[in-house]
Amino acid sequence: MNEYLQSVANALKDRHAAGLIEYRDQLSLVISPEDLQPVCLALRDEFSFEMLSAQTAVDYWPQQEPRFHMLYFFYSLAHNIRLGLRVPLNGNAPTLPSIEGIYPNANWHEREIWDMFGIRFEGHSDLRRILMPYDWEGHPLRKDYPLGYEEVQFTFNYDEIDQRKPYAKE
Amino acid sequence: MFDKTHVTLDELRHLISDRALEGDTVLLNMGPQHPSTHGVLRLLLELDGEAVINCIPDVGFLHTGVEKNMEAKTYEKAEVMTDRLDYLNTVGNTLVYCLAIEKLVDLDVPPRA
Numbered sequence: 001m002n003e004y005l006q007s008v009a010n011a012l013k014d015r016h017a018a019g020l021i022e023y024r025d026q027l028s029l030v031i032s033p034e035d036l037q038p039v040c041l042a043l044r045d046e047f048s049f050e051m052l053s054a055q056t057a058v059d060y061w062p063q064q065e066p067r068f069h070m071l072y073f074f075y076s077l078a079h080n081i082r083l084g085l086r087v088p089l090n091g092n093a094p095t096l097p098s099i100e101g102i103y104p105n106a107n108w109h110e111r112e113i114w115d116m117f118g119i120r121f122e123g124h125s126d127l128r129r130i131l132m133p134y135d136w137e138g139h140p141l142r143k144d145y146p147l148g149y150e151e152v153q154f155t156f157n158y159d160e161i162d163q164r165k166p167y168a169k170e
Numbered sequence: 171m172f173d174k175t176h177v178t179l180d181e182l183r184h185l186i187s188d189r190a191l192e193g194d195t196v197l198l199n200m201g202p203q204h205p206s207t208h209g210v211l212r213l214l215l216e217l218d219g220e221a222v223i224n225c226i227p228d229v230g231f232l233h234t235g236v237e238k239n240m241e242a243k244t245y246e247k248a249e250v251m252t253d254r255l256d257y258l259n260t261v262g263n264t265l266v267y268c269l270a271i272e273k274l275v276d277l278d279v280p281p282r283a
Contacts, residue, residue: 024273024274024276126184126185130229130230131229131230131233132230132233140235140238141237143241145238147238147239147242152241152242
């Protein structure tokens, strides 16, 4: 792995008790929501990660703790390296601080994540739905939000859905 | 389970300047065009004479929920959906998808494939 990236990861790990995940040569830090803004500030001002290249979320439903993971991907133009941040969030309607003040392009990313996952961002200047209509109910990318035509049969709800399926059962 | 999010006109009020409400500047809708045109979006423009002094973009017209559909499909079945994301760059989207899957399952694919 890149030496500079390793030193950044170790510095943040010591400062914020962050966890480290390395998967297929991609490095991610796991931090708590309270540490998010200090870590982002340090990444931008101290470690020259000038760019927030992507921000998204993952839903691990029906697991509740943590149910969501917020993901941030930073890119350093000066060193040509990338770093991921993971923030685990508990519960069905989590909130976490907005990083719009640190990386302005997080504005639209956070609007999309609010729209698709229903994660609220405190301190966001204009948290509206961005893709779905304003009167839409629910947040479509949540795992408990069914597809339009039929509820998806996963292993956890196989039997429940199988009962009401209209085919000959033995 | 889902909290209803209904946005009223008052909540959108902060997007528009006072000058526009007094008729000092003109609010002009640009688009959305027909759904088959590339990159449909609506722009709410605030004009002072000919100069555009503010622009409120409204996107999402081409959002069809491909990512939600792909959750319920196998890797092979989802691959054809990447072609439909953007019909001007089908190869690019499919290539990125295939590279991601190859990295995920740690496949070593020969270059000619």
